[in-house]
Amino acid sequence: MTNKIVWVKFYDNNYYKILLKLNSIDVNIYNNIQKDNSVLVQINYEDYKKIKKYLISYKTEIVEVSGILKIKQMLKKYFVFLVTIIISIMLLLIVNKMVFKIDIKSNNHSIQTLLKKELEKNGLTIFKLKKSHSKIEKIVDKILEDNKDVLEWLEIKYDGLIMVVNVTEKTIIKEEEKHDYCHIVANRDAKILSLNIYRGVALKEVNDYVLKGDTILSGDITFNEEVKNQVCASGEVYGEVWYKVKVTVPFVETSIKYTGKNRYNINIKYNDHTYPILKSRIDKRKEEEINIYKLNDFEINIVKEKEYEEINKTLSEKEAYDKALDLVTNKINLKLNKDESILLKKVLKKEVNNSKIYLEVFVITKENIGMVKVIEKEL
Amino acid sequence: MKKLHFREYFENYLYDLQDFISIYEGHLHVFNYQKLIKLSENEIILQMINKEINIKGQYLKIKQMTKQELLIMGNIMKVEFNYDK
Numbered sequence: 001m002t003n004k005i006v007w008v009k010f011y012d013n014n015y016y017k018i019l020l021k022l023n024s025i026d027v028n029i030y031n032n033i034q035k036d037n038s039v040l041v042q043i044n045y046e047d048y049k050k051i052k053k054y055l056i057s058y059k060t061e062i063v064e065v066s067g068i069l070k071i072k073q074m075l076k077k078y079f080v081f082l083v084t085i086i087i088s089i090m091l092l093l094i095v096n097k098m099v100f101k102i103d104i105k106s107n108n109h110s111i112q113t114l115l116k117k118e119l120e121k122n123g124l125t126i127f128k129l130k131k132s133h134s135k136i137e138k139i140v141d142k143i144l145e146d147n148k149d150v151l152e153w154l155e156i157k158y159d160g161l162i163m164v165v166n167v168t169e170k171t172i173i174k175e176e177e178k179h180d181y182c183h184i185v186a187n188r189d190a191k192i193l194s195l196n197i198y199r200g201v202a203l204k205e206v207n208d209y210v211l212k213g214d215t216i217l218s219g220d221i222t223f224n225e226e227v228k229n230q231v232c233a234s235g236e237v238y239g240e241v242w243y244k245v246k247v248t249v250p251f252v253e254t255s256i257k258y259t260g261k262n263r264y265n266i267n268i269k270y271n272d273h274t275y276p277i278l279k280s281r282i283d284k285r286k287e288e289e290i291n292i293y294k295l296n297d298f299e300i301n302i303v304k305e306k307e308y309e310e311i312n313k314t315l316s317e318k319e320a321y322d323k324a325l326d327l328v329t330n331k332i333n334l335k336l337n338k339d340e341s342i343l344l345k346k347v348l349k350k351e352v353n354n355s356k357i358y359l360e361v362f363v364i365t366k367e368n369i370g371m372v373k374v375i376e377k378e379l
Numbered sequence: 380m381k382k383l384h385f386r387e388y389f390e391n392y393l394y395d396l397q398d399f400i401s402i403y404e405g406h407l408h409v410f411n412y413q414k415l416i417k418l419s420e421n422e423i424i425l426q427m428i429n430k431e432i433n434i435k436g437q438y439l440k441i442k443q444m445t446k447q448e449l450l451i452m453g454n455i456m457k458v459e460f461n462y463d464k
Binding site for chain 1: 415418419420440441442443444445446
């Protein structure tokens with residue numbers, strides 16, 4: 001408080017008398033304003049104590065200046081800081097509008113060289129300002145028109161300070177090779193549930209057990225035990241497949257609940273290291289980052305820190321058992337396709353101790369077990 | 380806030396002056412005054428070490444004031460030095 005400069009208001013309009021009095025008690029005045037019914041003087045807080053001691057006949061008080069005077073004072077006080085901030089923001093905006101790297105997404109060296117030349121020809125080079133979307137579209141159309149024999153599709157977009165060029169070369173699409181001779185074989189051990197034959201001869205029937213690799217549909221068309229023709233067998237084979245799934249569920253389940261308290265921070269990322277600007281005041285938090293600036297490995301992000309609390313819920317044995325079965329279902333469902341399903345779940349083993357439940361579950365599923373096996377024709 | 384007046388201090392150091400005044404457009408700077416004798420809208424009288432300075436003008440005001448220095452502003456019309464005092 002001792003070095004603080006304050007504005008003191010004298011509730012008296014005799015400007016000259018007040019200044020003479022202040023001079024007589026050695027008060028330093030840094031600025032003063034004469035108003036209709038009062039006089040404002042800018043002095044040290046220590047000098048204000050003198051006024052209170054010696055000029056007791058005057059009614060005085062420390063006032064907070066406002067309006068244009070305050071703005072002027074603030075500008076004067078923070079002039080260098082404000083100018084630095086303004087210049088920094090301007091530089092940041094200019095740099096943000098520039099391209100520092102061109103990334104052409106193609107492994108073909110000749111395509112890369114061609115695109116580099118084309119981009120340069122159209123004014124798209126590094127250390128230049130980014131172009132508008134409409135201009136980019138025109139340039140893309142022009143490049144595609146000029147190189148229609150080589151390029152199929154082209155896209156130019158900006159990712160931060162990088163200009164990303166996605167390109168597809170013009171290629172002659174080869175027709176998918178059709179197999180002349182193939183079998184449908186089992187891709188795992190199973191019991192056949194259904195068999196739809198489109199081409200070929202069935203070597204197995206519904207309810208037959210097959211091992212992995214067993215031929216189910218053959219491409220050999222036989223007559224009187226003699227192969228008359230060889231085709232590529234096709235069909236759908238669904239079978240029962242068996243799994244043994246082991247799962248453990250703890251009785252204490254921890255979940256997260258957000259308290260609604262949020263804090264904002266800024267972090268700088270460089271070379272996989274993160275440097276937060278402010279120390280976080282939230283112990284348990286989840287962070288969401290919004291990128292505001294990116295240049296190669298250098299990033300500046302605004303971080304929203306959301307406070308949460310951990311809630312421990314104790315499950316009953318039945319709840320834990322049901323949860324374990326749900327986990328088994330989810331685990332198996334991840335492997336299944338649209339037309340495949342779980343047929344049966346049976347608990348083989350159940351172990352319960354103080355902290356967790358352990359289950360061993362036998363699961364039967366209906367799955368497509370057919371797989372094409374291509375056979376080279378003998379000449 | 381407070382003006383530093385490097386140039387004046389430097390000159391004072393070189394010339395070894397006891398006191399000095401500098402007059403600018405609408406401003407008058409006094410260094411090393413002893414006492415403010417009179418202060419009014421039209422006249423300011425200052426006691427220096429070996430003289431008195433009588434400043435006459437219109438709308439005279441004191442912009443800044445310390446134990447040693449004064450910055451006066453207004454329409455300064457006349458500055459008199461009285462060595463008798």
